[in-house]
Amino acid sequence: MSKKHAFQFVELPREMPRKLAIELRTGGDWNELYGRFERDNAAQQAGRCLDCGNPYCEAKCPVHNYIPNWLRLVEEGRLVEAAELCHETNPLPEMCGRVCPQDRLCEGACTLEDGFGAVTIGAVEKFIVDSAFAQGWRPDLSKVVATGKRVAVVGAGPAGLACADRLARAGIQATVFDRYEQIGGLLQFGIPSFKLDKSVVGTRRAVLEGMGVQFRLGVEIGVDLSLEALLREFDAVFLGLGAYRYTDGGLPGQDLRAVLPALPFLVNNGRLISTHADAEASAGGLAPQGRPIAGWEDHVDIPDLRGKRVVVLGGGDTGMDCVRSAIRLGAANVTCAYRRDEANMPGSAREVANAREEGVSFLFNRQPLAIESDAEGNVTGVRVVETTLGAPDARGRRNAVAVPGSESTIAADVVIIAFGFSPELPAWLAEAGVEALPNGRIRVGIDAGEGVLPYQTSQPKLFAGGDVVRGADLVVTAVQEGRDAAASIARMLRAPGRSALAEEPR
Incomplete structure (x- = not known):
């Protein structure tokens, strides 16, 4: 190992691919937030890896990717071998490189995370597979013998x-x-x-x-x-x-027409975006794929969020997807209310940071009690109570305990409930x-x-x-x-x- 490689984590700071400009994100642009590394950027960031003898990043990864190995291949410019190695453990590496909460998994376990900044593992994984596919690489099944099954x-x-x-x-x-x-x-x-x-x-x-x-x-x-x-x-x-299956919080007022479960909101919005993309592709000579399927998600209408006050209840990654989508749909202001403190949020810290950057407000230690409305059934707000953290629950997470006399109302026109699904x-x-x-x-x-x-x-x-x-x-x-x-x-x-x-x- 050369001296340059040995100290590259000191000489070269952690770097993520360039982000989409904030004015585009808040202006309704749905393109991917992070761009892609160029070859030299990917090689330099991959070269920051210490190649630990007992790599914590691999251990923390649910599919146990051979992370230091394919980082080294990227540094050496051996892209095809890196793509093949990625696929040995992960059938969908380009997806995981984009949507995994690396800050909680591989990067969070990186030896460099404390003090120097973790290796940008997810961005390099994305670079490997996107680049290999673009160059025409495909998995080689030429030696596979058909079983007839x-x-x-x-x-x-x-x-x-x-x-x-x-x-x-x-x-x-x-x-x-x-x-x-x-x-x-x-x-x-x-x-x-x-x-x-x-x-x-x-x-x-x-x-x-x-x-x-x-x-x-x-x-x-x-x-x-x-x-x-x-x-x-x-x-x-x-x-x-x-x-x-929607997790029902049992909140009074949750059946009001401007109260939406998170997943149908995201699915319907995703289909809307997909339909527009298909229409654009069709205009360019490409036919849209498939036909729409009627299902439970089609029965939830997405109200026009432009100029509206939106409150999202729940602090997981689904909640972060909701608040950031609401921003792009033109909401006047978006608030995320979560019953525990920020340290106990289940969502990715990176996603929380991106949401804040896009203008989302966070209210921690707030337990929702009811969704309030006017005489015509229009949502006007969410009544909440402040909480403090009590004893741990069965999973080891500290319970949110209501503080007597601390009730207040968060003004809202639309409420999205992101309590999870089962x-x-x-x-x-x-x-x-x-x-x-x-x-x-x-x-x-x-x-x-x-x-x-x-x-x-x-x-x-x-x-x-x-x-x-x-x-x-x-x-x-x-x-x-x-x-x-x-x-x-x-x-x-x-x-x-x-x-x-x-x-x-x-």
Whole structure:
């Protein structure tokens, strides 16, 4: 190791790609906030890595990326090898490079984080894959031997796409079903374009189709096609159904017309942005893809936010997506109210900082009590009470305890509730004998019975992973579970009738 490399973290400060100008972001521009590194910038930032003997960044990453290894390849200009190494552990690295909360994961665990500034791991990951794809690189499956096995993947979100990728690499034909008209699930419709440009999802679809993955979109299992039909046609089924059940805060006034659940707000807005993009593409000679699917999210109208006072309740990443979307939709002012202090917010600190930069106000230690309205049913505000932090709850987080006599009202015209979402077992799965925990999560692995493979349900041909098993979580954890479920499926198909409990897939 050269002297220049050894001290590069001192000589060269941490740097992120250039941000979109604030006047564009607050003026309604939905383009990705962060630009892309040029080759030299990426190499210099990658060269800041200390190449720790026991890399904490890898340990903290849910998919355990070989981060120091592909940083070194970038520094040496070996882009194709870096892209191949990225894909060894992560089927969707370009997505994770954009939407992972790196400040809580790999970068937060970086040895340089305390004092010198963590290596910009996410931005380099994004550079690797975007650049490799732009140069025509694609995963090489030329040595894969077809097994003749076929697997249905229900859900084209991150868990389903990750599973399909790994099945294809194992020589198993994967067919992905989704009720939406495009792939990606919340990657396409829920995560705003300023975090993930939708062309990135389109590129991944083309890559997967090049690997032999088939997509049947606009098909809802249990409505358009039965589970029995899938089980007759395929050797196994993976369920990547996500978590869409709205967490009801039980607030008086939450049924008012200007009170919106976060996810339908984001999905409808994402579809609106996508429709405009499709119209522009059509004007340029490109036909829009697919057809709209009627679903629960289509029954939530997005009011015109221009000039309105918007209050978002909840401090997670979904809440940050909501406040930053409201800014771009022209709200006069946007406030995020959270019942604990800033240190205990579940969302990414980077996203909070970006929201503040865009003009969002934060009120911490505020517990919502009710949503207030006038005689005509128009929202006028959110009544809250101040809180202090009490004893830890079952998960180790300190409870918010109301301070008597501290009630006040936050003025609002529109309220968005971002208390989270949870999975719910569909009737067609319950009828098939698939079991769920009391919180709605599907039982898999050892929880589903003795001798059951990881991510296998109590029904041997059915596997599940992602939010429907874990509960609402990060994109990268869904990717990890989809990837590892594919390993279990491949294992079962190689040895049908296996009864011994398998080791955890890697």
